[in-house]
Amino acid sequence: MSTFATNFFTCMHVRTVTWYYLLPSTPQSLRGTWKGDRATLTWQTVDGIYRYEVFYRPTGPHKNVKWSSQDSWGSAMVKMDVDTGLHYEAYVVAKNRFGSSSRSSTINGCARAPEPAQFTVVCDTTKPSLSLKWNAVSCSAGYIIKRKSAIESNFHVIKTINNSSITQSQDTNIIYGMSYTYIVVSLDCSGESDSSLSVIVCRRVPVPNHFVASTPKGLSATVLLNWEAVPNSTAYHIYRRRADDSIYQKPILLTALRNPNANSYLDRTAINNVKYTYTIASEDSAGVSSQSTSVDGMAALTAPNNFSAEPVYGTNCIILSWTEVAGALGYRIWRSGGQPSFEKEIGLLSHEYSTKYVDREAKHEIAYNYTVETFDKNTKYGPKSNCIMAIVSKIMPPSERLKIEQKATAPIMIDVRFGDLITENVDAIVVCLSSDQLKNKILNAAGHSVSFTFADAHRRDTNGCFKVSGGLLPCKNIIFVPWKGPTESLNISEQSIRTFVAISLQCAQQHECLTVAFPAVGCGGLGYDVHTVAKVMVSEAYKQKKANNQTSMEGSTIPSTWKKTNGIYNLRIDVPINSSEEQAVLLDFHRTMPNYDSNSRIIRIERVQNERWFRQYQIHKSEFHRRLQHDTEQRLFHGCADGETAVKSIIEYGFNRSLAGTKHGTVYGLGVYFSSKASESHSYTKPSNSISMGERYMFVCKVLVGKTTQGNANMPTCPAGYDSTGNGSTIYVIYHDVQVYAEYLIIYQ
Structure with a gap:
């Protein structure tokens, strides 16, 4: 190898390259919106990814369910289908070509059913209810309706519906005039949704239906109004105007009935034969509704009821009586029988409260038929009463005599x-005149006609007891008796309670009332113990009955001078001339009239034999003696100024204190006056205008003066603790009818 080659190899460098795989970042800020059956998740975008994968599953009882996943390609949001009401957990991971990021934080959520939309509440005009409607929520399990009234601070559930397809309901438990707020929510397996928009509604009371006016049978001066009661109303307002008034005349409020169940009303203030126009309105807590369509009504006179005829045996009298007819100005009495036999008018009473007439021209043993009819201020006559027959005889039939004896000896029965x-x-029921609460309650229940009769009777007789019809009450009569118990203690008041019972029973006997109901006097405002008062009243009732039975025994208390004619006591019997009885009467008369010529001016003396009046007086006398422990009876005189007419009335019915002060003054009190001097009583007599040449009339009376005190003109009643008033010497004034008995009548010139 060459040197060059070797150097080249030596200079060569080898480079090592390392590749790094970059995974996506973890998604942050994962959020979720859960509603209905959808869930929407969002998060922050992660760079360098190509998709996201969302994992979710139910929690709670469903925790072991496998994770489900849903991809989102490039968008940091995903929408998922979920089950409404289930709780879920979810997380998200990001992915690129190298792999997945780590898991995001886990979020939890629940897809709740949405609130119902288009919620409305509509009033039902035909029923006392409200109709509620809304749009269906398909993913819900049902609905809950909630309500609160104007006086409530929180909503409460009024109905739950477990069916998502039912989207309406009714609320029938409402009060007219009350304002209500309603909401509705959807239900799912986790509870309630948000509430719908609230709706406020107030259901006003409707006008009563089927309003009619009619003339009631048997009721005069009365119009009957009927209607259909309105549920949940609080009252009814009835308006009236005369039909002949202008159509622009506003009707006046006749009455406001505070009974929500009322469906009728009797207008007892109507005038007979006058046409009226009526309307009615309902009332609720928010006020009064509009008025109904008007109806017309008219009252009419009716025939008198309870028409009866009672012969007075031994006389020529037949007493006719009937029940008062409201709105009548008076009555016309008709009779047929005898000679002539055709029907003719025998009497005309021009006072609406006059319900008794005495036929004084009946002949013995002749059958008479009677009727009575009413008339008003326009002289329009109503229908006649039923026809009744009566025969008067000189001798009382055995059957009538037996009835009287049975009444006198009947056993007493007392129920507490x-x-x-x-x-x-x-x-009869007995009412204390001093108890305004009881008196007003009784009169309101008895009706307007009884109230009018009471006012008139009380005005004429402010001090004594008197009787009126029971009217609309179950009882036949109402007896009003004055009484005012002392307030210190029951021991002090016991005597006044006994006197109250005694006077009440005497009045009841006078009016032939066999069954009587008493109130527990003094147990209201005075606070007496009811058991103690009942014991005192029962004791006195037994005592009075026992005394009455004793005085009813023939010959036990009747004066020996009384004589019967054909088995009965005639009211007036001439005292034999020069008899010891006549001399005894004249002795006091002459002694107290020193200037009177006794030989030429006495015409006759009559004995008064009113058995019922005498027995009542005897009972009162026994009561006085028991209470005062001594006899206070005096023989006094009473001059009669009105001639034979007044004499007959006194002998038959007793002294009338309602006339006190009308003719003879009230110097010593508003009562009946008597004197121990015949000369004083003589000054009050007047010569009659008859053919008998100026006869004068003076009664010789037995009077229970009791405990007396000085009187004055300002005494409408006897002062408490006293029985009579006077001038302190010769004049006595009494205030109770049975405190006196007219023993003799002196007729003189």
Whole structure:
């Protein structure tokens, strides 16, 4: 080998080249959006790669499921189909020609069902409900409807629907006038979606349907209104105007019924034969609805009910009575029978509260037929009542006598129970005039006509007890009795309670009421123990019944001078001339009228034999004696200024305190006046205008003066703790009808 060749070889260098494989960087900032059945993943772009591979799988109970993968060619985003409501984990790797990057961080997510769209709430105009609708969410498992009212702070679930295809519902549990807010959410296996847009709605109460007006059968001055009750309403407003008013006349509010279940109303303020126009509106918590279509109604006079005829045996009288007809100005009474036999008018009463008429011209043993009809202020007559027949006899039939004896000796039955006095089906309920709450409750339930009758009767008789019809109540009558118990203690008030029971039973007996219901007096405002009060009242009731039975026994308390004619006591009997009975009466008369000529001016003396009045007086007398422990009965005089008419009324029905002050003044109190001097009573008499040449009338009376005190003109009632008032010497004023009995009538000139 040459030298040159050797050098060449020596100078030759060999270079070694190393190749490096560059793998892609790990993707960063992996994020996911999960909604419905789709998941969208994004991350930062990695340079020098040609694709990404995303791996994902369910977690939780599905953790052992193999990874699924999905490629993304060049884009740093991938959209995947997933199951709604399942939780997933996912990561991504980048790839180039040399291989794959390391795994990105793992993210977790859940594809939730979206909220329903197009949510609406619509009011149902025909029903008390709301209709709710929305668009279906196909990937959901169902829906939840939530609601809150204007007075609630949080939503609460009102319905859950486990079917994604059902996209409507109804809410029937609503209150008219209340504002509600609604939302709806979708359901998936992980719970609820976001809520839909909220909807606020207020369902107003509708106008009542089927509103009609009619004239009720048997009710005068009344229009009946009916309608269909509106569920969830709180009240009804009824409006009225006269039909002949201008159409521009605004109707006035007649009443507001606070009973949401009411579907009828009786307008008892209507005038008969006047046409009215009515409308009605409903009320809810937000106010009053619009008014209904108007209806017309008219009230009409009706025939009097409960028409009866009661012969007064031994007289020529038949007492006719009936129930008051509201809106009537008066009544016309008709009679047929006897001579002439055709029907004729025998009486005309021009007062709406006059419900009794006495036929004083009936002949014995003749059958009479009676009817009564009403008339109003326009002199329009209503239908006649049913026809009833009556016969008056000189002798009381044995059957009637037996009835009286049975009433007098009937055993007493007392039932003490808790309940409502309004519901008692008895002959009479007793009401304290001093108890405004009970009195108003009873009158409101009894109806307008009873309230009017009460006001008139109370105005005429402010101090004593009186009776009115039971009206709409189950009871036949209502007896009002004054009572005001002392407030110190029940012991002090026990006597007043006993007096209240005694007076009530006397009034009930006077009106032939056999069954009576009492309130527990003093147990309201005064706070008395109800059991103690009941014990006192029961004790007094038994005592009064026992006393009544004793006085009912023939001959036990009836004066020996009384005489029967054909088995009965006539109301008026002439006292035999020059008899010891006559001399006893005249002795006091002459002694207290020193200037009177006793030999020529006495016409006659009559004995008053009113058995019922006398027995009531005897009961009262026993009560006075038991309470005061001594006899306070006095024989006093009462001058009668109105002649025979007033005399007959007093003998039949007793003294009428409603006339106190109308003619004779009220110097010592508003009651009935008596004097121990005949000369004082004589000054109040007047000569009659009859053919009997100026007769005068003076009663000789038994009067229970009790505990008396000085009276004055400002005393409408007897002061508490006293039984009478007066001038302190000769004049006495009494305030209870059964506190006096007219024993004799002196007729003189």
